[in-house]
Amino acid sequence: MNTLPLHPLHGCWDLAASAIRAEALDTALALNLFDALVEPMTAAELAHSQGLHAANTAHLLELLWTLGLLQRERTEQATEQVPDRYALAPVARECLVRNAPGFCGDAWRYRLTSLRGLAGRLRAHVEQGPQLPENTFQSATGAGWAAAARAQIGQEQRAVSAAAALDIMDRLPQVQQARRLLDLGGGPGWIAIELARRFPGLRGVVFDWPETAAVAQENIEASGLAERLRAQGGDVASDALVDGEGKGAGEGFDLVWCSSVLHFVPDIAAVLAKVMAAMAPGGLFVCVHAELPATAEEAAQVMPFYLPMRMVGRHVLPEGGTAAALAEAGFVEILQFGSGRFPMSPVRVAVARKPKAPGDPMAAHD
Template sequence: MSGKAQEAAGLPPGDDKRVYDAYIAGRQSAAMAVAVRAGLFDLLAHAEKEADAGEDFEGLSADDLQSEMKWSARGTHSMLGALHAMGLIQHAPRGYRATAEALRSLTRDTPGSLRGLIDMEVDHFLSPKALQEALQEDGSSVYGGEDPWEAHEKDPAKARAFTEAMHSVSERPAAGFADHVDLSKTRRLLDVGGGSGALSIALAHVNPGLECVVWDIAAVRPLAEEYVAKAGLTDRVTAEVGDMFADRYPEGYDAILFSQILHDWNYETGAELLRKAFEALPSGGQVLVHEKLIEDEDSDGKVPLANVLVSLDMLVWTEGQQYGVAELKKALRTAGFSHVKRRKTTGYWSAVSGVKP
């Protein structure tokens, strides 16, 4: 829309909504992460659970929330306004309650919650400054240039925070993955860089004959063991220390899984990892890849945004990038795999599989 004043001021026709919305979007991340770290959603969830036992939940007042969060009155007012507009809290007779989606995805100890991932934003927000530095470095810059996996080996707290974040990213998609891949005839699966074991746990749940080994760096092994024990699967899911860059992968597995591994490294290294998997598998063995893939452009020339943006996280954290669908299928075929298939699993996620001839 163009008015007289706009013309008189020499302003080009049109508006700046798309640009302004992109500019302001980062505030949503910031507000949500700070509220998660402060425990606002856990507090609302707890209060609602307590009330469930008795009468209807009337919500918590802004004053209650302010005193529990230890925020200023002005800050509390602004934060509650923002979280309400984002659809994360809603009005209740006494003040506010969390929305169903916030209860599901932002609270501690809720299966599939993104809390761990979002909490980590407080310490590692992808600010313009961080992105600017990452673009100049072209290597992982998240811990001041230190190799992130070495940093995790040295500092158990870092390994735990990262693994918790990964578990919260992976738990829900792992279930989607397990529902879409056929491992009914697979006996043993090697979960390369398996982290918390989220994928192995989901696969073992739906494939009663399957044994999985979560293969990761030393600092992560005890963490995986905790998650596996919690899932009650210690008889079929074990954790072993391994190095995915070792000359050879262990044999005796009829499936090898890379979940969010190829995107951590450049294309040459990714090709090398797939080649090692090919070498280690028997004929008829399967390689499985779990990633958020970048779709081809749709008929309007648009590429879905969320998975493209993950490449910026990869830039800051790793040496890698998100793969395109065709790119990943080609990488599997180049490594020697046949019957290369891609399935959309859940949300932004895909499974790509191939078979060793």
């Protein structure tokens, strides 16, 4: 291990080097190198099979090894005649090989392209203020986002977010009794689909912008769950929320899942009031969002992903902010915990309950 003292600017230089690391992974995915390395081989063998430059392929594989994506099988005395062989590390085999169930390489490249574009506008944001179309908060809408929901975001949701959501639900025994689900801002619908598979008594709605809701409906039908789930298109800021059986306010959802939605809405309090109105008394609201921790070390895991959003006026609340907003909206029995299993940064999970009907002894206790 390197124990040499480092210059105080080392962290800044390391930031510059991160561009090379990202480019290395992007290159490997674009060239399908992880697929080719399902069986271990030398750099020369890989280069020959893929029509690449042998020496530079070796350099790339060595960098991927330093990132923990490859394992290097080194002989006691590696030479040109007895070169190193490279094999996939477990994370690459599970997530970066295209036919693997957990493949999310396209989703990672999509995030990289998006973050590069946002980073390129940071200076303009600082100098001139938000650089946005007229409707600041309209995001994740239209055909472009629907295409991403069908491909890259859908891939990420299937491979990562759905499993993370199930992990959260497994910590909440009361979910077993839920019967009517709202997946608010559910994108391609894979979280709702996996929840319906895990809890056979669950029925409900995936709510998102119309173009994205159409993608969710396709996925619901392809999953054979159209009798229990449906997608509803609309704007959470202006459209009504009704449950999967068409019931009205106060009769509806007894489980609401809401992940990374409140960042984008114009008025968090108004949306929470609308969700409250659409829930059944005693219903459970599971709200999952990135928040900004108070310490620099923890905030460093979050802020790079969300700084561009903050610069255009979107909401990234301080740690505990989601729970505080839920309490202000009238939700009770609020539980908070963290999760590091979602894409990009760690998130905070706030679980809350809608009070029971007025006059209920437990409502007074709330």
